[in-house]
Amino acid sequence: MSIAAPEHRTEQPPAQHIRTEQPKAQHVRRRELAAFLRSRRERITPEQVGLPRGPRRRTPGLRREEVAQLSAVGVTWYTWIEQARATHVSAQVLDAVARALLMDPTERAHLFALAGTADPRTDPECPVVSTSARKVVERLAPYPAALQNARYDILHANRPFAQVFGDPAELPPAERNCLWLLATSERWKRDFLDRDEMLRDLIAKYRAAMAEHVAEPAWKEQLDRLQAVSGEFRELWGRHEVAPMSPHVKRYRHPVVGLIRLEHRNMWLAPQSPAHRVVAYIPADEESEERLERLAELSAE
Template identity: 85%
Template sequence: MTIAVPERNTGTGPERTTEIRRRELAAFLRSRRERITPEQVGLPRGPRRRTPGLRREEVAQLSAVGVTWYTWIEQGRAAHVSAQVLDAVARALLMDPTERAHLFALAGTHDPRSGPEYPVAAKTALKVVERLAPYPASLQNARYDVLAANRPYAQLFGDPAELPPADRNCLWLLTTSARWKRDFLDRDEMLRDLIAKYRAGMAEHVAEPAWKQQLNRLLEASGEFRELWRRHEVAPMSPHVKRYRHPRVGLIRLEHRNMWLAPQSPAHRVVAYLPADEESEERLERLAELPDERPAG
């Protein structure tokens, strides 16, 4: 079988970016191959070995990949490398989870062996969320899962820690929570906007199981969500003011601000809810003096 070999791209734009990623992938694989000794993978060293680490044909043998195809990958000549090949090569080169994730990221391919996401918030991120009090704040991922929240957030919106892990999601709560439907005066507009943002964000994660599972759960749970999802609307991240009616302190107008903890789009972000006027700030301060409420709703 003849496999077409792509020509080198010396221009700019997406094609140039793809070419750079291929070269980075090739260099990364060479570096990993050269650090593995034959003894580590059960191969004899032999008296005439000159190559540091493993030979290309040995990696191909260990991963059950054709020697020519593996050579092209290491030379940056492979147009697309499948997840199966990447998985086999990662195993052959004894990659740890961080190296494996980097390998798949360079190849632009989703890792089928990545398990469900159980995010652990960094202590520094948790400290930022806590220090924003008396302003409500939460730590969220790209899917709008609430990973952590401070006390003002719990008082105003309900404590996420009291909910099942799968329910600690802004889309899920806007769709199903009686409390959020009652207290969020702009709830219908918020839901449309959040679904549009979620669709825009999902374009980069459409093959990831966690995103698929979450979307299917929302589609099954809500006819309203299904109707809005079928509109195919997209929207960017942007600051906006929303109104909340707390049963004990009254109307609070808050502006949402996102603070990204890393430049990559899947990174966690701190979402701060800042008072849009003096009256709202005063009511947040009053809320901070109240005892905690339960249940979360």
């Protein structure tokens, strides 16, 4: 069965009217999507997808009707997509077309990005951290630093981070997350003097970040777990507050060296890992810097 075009569309949509109502950026995005699909279609041979070539083939690669057949999408609807006339393409159609055109993960991600649609079949994020990213984090000592993803998972942390906030490696993988720790950890509740304000701010940042990943299973699973274990999280999440990524000075009470005031600074590892960032905790004053250095000396003894 073919996936038909939405019922409210006519067979001959007023293309010029659509262009005037859509923002220019969306029109450019549709044109890029159309061009990308044509280029992918033209590079696939019939033999690659189990179709006969036939004696009179003039089109390089596959024909539009062949892509529609392989992906179970209506021929008219697929044609509109390649003509930049489709104002919205569903994730179901994009998934089917990506499979029909034998797209690799990078091409598939580009396809969904051009369509402005979240990919519901995004593979789980690889937990392996590159050697270069680890070196960046380690070289920031004696300042605490950690590699995090967009969901605030702690992928790697240096020794000063472990000394100040606790060692993430000692926790189950599902709990190595800043939002989880801020909502549930007794240590973080005790030692983070601005903990209540920090939790509200981090939840607002998390909601803002999640807007681009709302259909991804990993984000939904994490949200469900947080709502299940923390009534405080549920109450704050229900406020629908959003906040931008911005540096903040936070106060931490360390049981050995005392009060430390640190400013959070993000360093993005783009373009290779656009969702990964190194979070460095920089002393906000000389006294805090001296206490971090003292902590490093104690660990070396």
